[in-house]
Amino acid sequence: MDSQPNLRLFTGWVLIAQVLGLTSVILVAVWMGSYRGGFAWQEDPGREFNYHPLFMIIGLVFLYGDAILVYRVFRNERKMYVKILHGVVQAFALLFAAVGLKAVFDSHNLAEKPIPNMYSLHSWLGLTTVILFGLQWVFGFVSFLWPKVALSMRTIYKPIHVYFGLAIFVMAIATSLMGITEKAFFSVGSPSYKGVPYSALPAEGVIINILGMVLVALGLVVGYIITNPDYERQPTPEEEHIPLDQ
Incomplete structure (x- = not known):
């Protein structure tokens, strides 16, 4: 049973993670909405791109971070319900993430002068992260929600699933940092940019830098919560005597 001080600290860390996650979404929305022209679909490929950073941070950072935390937050709920919530x-x-990928490919392919795809390290690491995340979801669903999978196989796969869950989250944040830096130099740092250059730290540059710092802080907080053994979900007496699919 958790002690009250530990539980209060845990709740505080979770609240900090939520504030950081929401702040990252707000910052990227303000950046794309107020400084990069807003949002559109295929009729304006340049503005369609703006969905890419927004949806990637919503999906692979904010929601993914929350999915990782559900086993800690809902520690007293029936495990099957928590598994379903985690998967959903x-x-x-x-x-x-899928819509975010479509947005960036559309913005390249449908531009008046098409832009090459998949040439930067950001794009390579980003696509790798999305593919690994998709595989992680499929293997997790089959291993922990498919009733015909043997208990021994679940036991073997669980530490692998836990490791890659956190590793992919770290990759998502690293890719996000690379992406916002790349966008900053291509846009605010470009010689053709008409406004205050990135090197002079305009308001847009401040938002970009704060966004990066918030993403790093979010990764550190989620990582701390997940790796702290005091916050690990302990199985109930009933769970110790029933299969994992119950």
Whole structure:
């Protein structure tokens, strides 16, 4: 049973994670909406791109981070319900990521002068992260929600699933940092940019830098919550005597 001080600290860390996650979404929305021209679909490929950073941060950072935390937050709920919630939140994260990928490919392919795809390290690491996340979701669904999978196989796969869950989250944040830096130099740092250059730290540059700092802080907080053994979900007496699919 958790002690009250530990539980209060845990609740505080979770609240901090939520504030940081929401702040990252707000910052990227303000950046794309107020400084990069707003949002559109295929009729304006340049503005369609703006959905890419927004949806990627919503999906692979904010929602994915929350999906990781559900086993800690809902520690006293029936495990099957928590598994379903974990899978559903991750499914929404994957959906946002898929639309975010479509937005960036459309913005390149439908531009008046088409832009090459998949040439930067950001694009390579980003696509790798999305593919790994999709595989993680599929293997997790089959291993922990498919009733015909043997208990021994679940036991073997669980530490692998836990490790890659956190590793992919770290990859998502790293890719986001690379992406916002790339966008900053391509846009605010471009010689053709008419406004205050990035090197002079305009308001847009401040938002970009704060966004990066918030993403790093979110990764550190989620990582701390997940790796702290005091916050680990302990199985109830009933769970110790029933299969994992119950």
